[in-house]
Every structure is written in structure tokens, then in C-alpha cells.
Amino acid sequence: MIRLTWVQPEDLVGHELRQAAEDGREVTEIAARWHAAGGHDAPPRAGASPEAPPVRLRRLAEDLLDELAAVPSPLPEPSALAEIIAACPQWPSQRGTAVSGTQAMDRMLGAWLGRAAGCVLGKPVEKIPREGIRAIAEATGNWPIRGWFTAEGLPAEIGRSWPWNRRSAVNSLAENIDGVPEDDDLNFALLALALLERRGREFTTDDVAQLWLDELPGGRVFTAERATYRNLLAGLEPPGSHDPPALTTATFRNPFREWIGALIRADVYGWANPGDPATAAEFAWRDARLSHTANGIYGSMSVAAMCATALVASSAEEVVAAGLAVIPPDSRLAAAMRQAAEDARREPDFERVVDRLHARHGDLHWVHTINNAALITAALVHGRGDFTASIAGAVAGGWDTDSAGATVGSIVGALRGASGIPQEWSLKNRLSSSITGFDGIGLDELARRTLALATEES
Structure with missing residues (x-):
């Protein structure tokens, strides 16, 4: 089953609750209902939970997203x-x-x-946290960073701990760059x-x-x-x-x-x-x-x-x-x-x-x-x-x-x-x-x- 990221209602509620905390909205009661029903918090780095939820949870998520949208932010941050x-x-x-x-x-x-x-x-270190970026750079003699990232000379254990994450990232390594x-x-x-x-x-x-x-x-x-x-x-x-x-x-x-x-x-x-x-x-x-x-x-x-x-x-x-x-x-x-x-x-x-x-x-x-x-x-x-x-x-x-x-x-x-x-x-x-x-x-x-x-x- 395809779990499309960033659009599933059950995956959006946690992110919207976090957004509410950032923009000063009071949503404690809504959050409690969501967690009591088995809803999860926002994934820290990913866009979707790995498995489809029960139908009841998806329906609740849709209802709660609409409730959350109706709660105004008190902050003086206009969009017009x-x-x-x-x-x-x-x-x-x-x-x-x-x-x-x-x-x-x-x-x-x-x-x-x-x-x-x-x-x-x-690009090669997108999604890699700060400590991983430094570990990769130091292990290849590039810290402080002064040139393109490279896999040449990178110890295997560092590469396993902080892997390049997609083909376009590999194409952005020094040994593979061929245009943009x-x-x-x-x-x-x-x-x-x-x-x-x-x-x-x-x-x-x-x-x-x-x-x-x-x-x-x-x-x-x-x-x-x-x-x-x-x-x-x-x-x-x-x-x-x-x-x-x-x-x-x-x-x-x-x-x-x-x-x-x-x-x-x-x-x-x-x-x-x-x-x-x-x-x-x-x-x-x-x-x-x-x-x-x-x-x-x-x-x-x-x-x-x-x-x-x-x-x-x-x-x-x-x-x-x-x-x-x-x-x-x-x-x-x-x-x-x-x-x-x-x-x-x-x-x-x-x-x-x-x-x-x-x-x-x-x-x-x-x-x-x-x-x-x-x-x-x-x-x-x-x-x-x-x-x-x-x-x-x-x-x-x-x-x-x-x-x-x-x-x-x-x-x-x-x-x-x-x-x-x-x-x-x-x-x-x-x-x-x-x-x-x-x-x-x-x-x-x-x-x-x-x-x-x-x-x-x-």
C-alpha cells in the first residue's frame, strides 16, 4: 500500500499541533483527544507513518484538523x-x-x-544532522569545510552511520560532479x-x-x-x-x-x-x-x-x-x-x-x-x-x-x-x-x- 507523505490526515495532526505550539494557539484539549485515540506526534524527520491507521483514526484526524484550523493565533503576524x-x-x-x-x-x-x-x-548531507556532517567532513580531511564532499577515503563505519540518501546526492560528490x-x-x-x-x-x-x-x-x-x-x-x-x-x-x-x-x-x-x-x-x-x-x-x-x-x-x-x-x-x-x-x-x-x-x-x-x-x-x-x-x-x-x-x-x-x-x-x-x-x-x-x-x- 502506498503511504504518500505529507498529505495523509493522520500524519498532519501531529505537525499541526506542533505548529499551534509555535504560533501561540491553545489546543491542549484537542491534543489530548488525539493522543487518547492512539494518534501519534509529528515524525521528527519523515513525512508519513509507515502503516495505514484504522479508518476511525483517519476520520478523527480530518475532524481535528478542521477544529485546529478554527483556533486563531494571537500573534501579530499578518499574511496580507x-x-x-x-x-x-x-x-x-x-x-x-x-x-x-x-x-x-x-x-x-x-x-x-x-x-x-x-x-x-x-546536497550530499541533506537530512544528515549536524554531528554527522562534521564526522563525514573530518573523516575525509574536509573540516572546516573547504571543498565538495567526497566518499573517497571515507571509513566504512562512518558511511554506514551517515549514508548519502539518494542518487542526486551521490551526483553531488566531488568524484561524480558533472555539471549541476x-x-x-x-x-x-x-x-x-x-x-x-x-x-x-x-x-x-x-x-x-x-x-x-x-x-x-x-x-x-x-x-x-x-x-x-x-x-x-x-x-x-x-x-x-x-x-x-x-x-x-x-x-x-x-x-x-x-x-x-x-x-x-x-x-x-x-x-x-x-x-x-x-x-x-x-x-x-x-x-x-x-x-x-x-x-x-x-x-x-x-x-x-x-x-x-x-x-x-x-x-x-x-x-x-x-x-x-x-x-x-x-x-x-x-x-x-x-x-x-x-x-x-x-x-x-x-x-x-x-x-x-x-x-x-x-x-x-x-x-x-x-x-x-x-x-x-x-x-x-x-x-x-x-x-x-x-x-x-x-x-x-x-x-x-x-x-x-x-x-x-x-x-x-x-x-x-x-x-x-x-x-x-x-x-x-x-x-x-x-x-x-x-x-x-x-x-x-x-x-x-x-x-x-x-x-x-x-
Whole structure:
């Protein structure tokens, strides 16, 4: 029997209970009923329990998910764009920066190459916890991390304890890298590029949904994106002013709505708006609201603003400030990013910075937005524009390694330009993808097409 992950009602209740604890909802009585009936807590790393439950438990799960959706959060974390802007006293003015020429191309190519390199670095150790990443790196003479992961010279007992987890991970090992292997962290960037090329700057959330249905098989998206896909096929509408909050693609039985999925989709919205973090954040909001709410949306907006700023800025601190300016300062995400930045400024040993991040956010799922955004912030501030130190820090942190590595890589790559990325992180100019029209495309062609979008606006 197929146990499809991330959509079974009985597997969602535990995740929704954990989400309720995070956003301040009182659901003790609902949790007690669930546990008394034999329901389980959220799996710490997986998406589904191994066996199908009794029919009665599935029916109870459906009822409890609806009850949980009706319990409001007391936190001041809006999802509507006008309310988000109103909550941001430092919301930036809309002002693009004219970009063209060799330097602009170098920085855009640096952004694409940086995203690819950070993703490839983090892919082999995705789902491996922090202690396993260090054990692998130390055993192969790569600690502190300064190059691609490798299986060559890895003791058998270490490999058994912390196995690479899928074929694409093996394709990201130093001895096997042959171009950029396919990954969802890169496919979503390609989708955003296709969206802007096909629909233009006035694209809507409905356009994002249609592109997903056209280009993304449901089995190749996960967590919030898979729940959203299910909701689209069930006939639910993307969020809009006419929709009750519990009946949108983002909120209906989607306990992953504050996880990292929207954040990894944001970079191109920033690259298309160099020097204009406000517009970049708005573009990201239109995309993110399809599948996410509150901090899930803020993560996407923040990264888009940082990517827009990185193309014209001179420091990682300037970039982080831009990311914080477009999210509500009283939100959990803003607090986590501010504290991460402060730790990174004060503590010279990045491992101690990560110790503090895990102490504060270790109870969150490894693909949640808040912990990963805090790690991204810390890696940027501590790395101070050093490409290797920045992506290595993001990956060594041990949460969503390929996603955090990709985002940090794209930002520092844009700051430094492709010419400023050390040669050891070079990749063959070929990217694999199942997105129509992109398989085998060169990073230079992606940079050229993205720069064309940015140049059109400026």
C-alpha cells in the first residue's frame, strides 16, 4: 500500500499541533483527544507513518484538523501584503538601480553560480544532522569545510552511520560532479524565471498555481507545496479577498505553511529587481501566498529583498538589513534573524554561533523557515563576503543543508560576482532539470535571461 507523505490526515495532526505550539494557539484539549485515540506526534524527520491507521483514526484526524484550523493565533503576524507593509516601519521606497554591462553580468552570473554551488555542496548531507556532517567532513580531511564532499577515503563505519540518501546526492560528490544535477532548489528558480518571462511583472498568484500544474509533477514537491498541490486538484482557490482563511490552498490542512518551501522560490524575484527590495518582496509575496502564511511568507520576502540588494550592495550587513526591512519586526522570524546576526557579529567561532542557533531553534523541524533563515543570516554576517566560509557555514549548520547553502551562495555570489568566486567552486556550465526548456541550459544563459528582465525594468 502506498503511504504518500505529507498529505495523509493522520500524519498532519501531529505537525499541526506542533505548529499551534509555535504560533501561540491553545489546543491542549484537542491534543489530548488525539493522543487518547492512539494518534501519534509529528515524525521528527519523515513525512508519513509507515502503516495505514484504522479508518476511525483517519476520520478523527480530518475532524481535528478542521477544529485546529478554527483556533486563531494571537500573534501579530499578518499574511496580507498591506498589513505586512503597515507593520514594517522601515519598508523601503521603490527605487531600482540601472544595471548593465560586464559588471552587472558578472554579478548576475555570480548569483546563479553561487546558488548552484551552495546547493551542490549541501546536497550530499541533506537530512544528515549536524554531528554527522562534521564526522563525514573530518573523516575525509574536509573540516572546516573547504571543498565538495567526497566518499573517497571515507571509513566504512562512518558511511554506514551517515549514508548519502539518494542518487542526486551521490551526483553531488566531488568524484561524480558533472555539471549541476537537478534539484528542487534550482527548479523553483527556473520556474520563477519562466513565470516572469511568460507572464511579465504583473503575474498573479493564480499564474504561479497554473505554472505548477503545468510543470511540476505532484510527486516531486514536498511539505507545503504537496499540500497545496493536493488542494489545487481538489478545487480550492489560491488566497484572495473572497476566500475564508481556512479554505485556501495555503491554509487548508497544510501544517507546513511556515516551512522553508516559499523561501527557496524567491531568489529570481530579487534578481529581477536589482536595488529594489520592496518590489522584490512584493513579487515573492505573490508567489509565497499560494502555499504559505505568516513567517513562511516573510522568509520568501526577506530572501527576495536580500537578493535584490546583493546585486548592488558592497557588504553582507547591507544585504541582511534589507531582508529585515521587509518583514514585521515583531514577528518570530525577524527576532530570530536579529539575534542570529548579533551572535555572528560577536562570536568569532562560527561553531559556537550554530550552538546558540540550535539551542534556540532546535525544536523546529529541520525544514522550517525560522531556524533556516536564522542560519542563513548568521552565515552571511559571519562570512563577511567570503564565499567559501559563507556557504560552508550554512551547510555545516545541519538543517536544510542544500537550501540554506543555495540561498547563501546566491547572495554572496551576487556580492562578489562570478569572477570573485574561488575556482574550487566552479561547475561545468550545464544544469539538469525536468522543467520544460531548461534541461542542459548553461548558467551563463540563465544569467543573461535574468539580466534581461532586470534591464527591462531599470
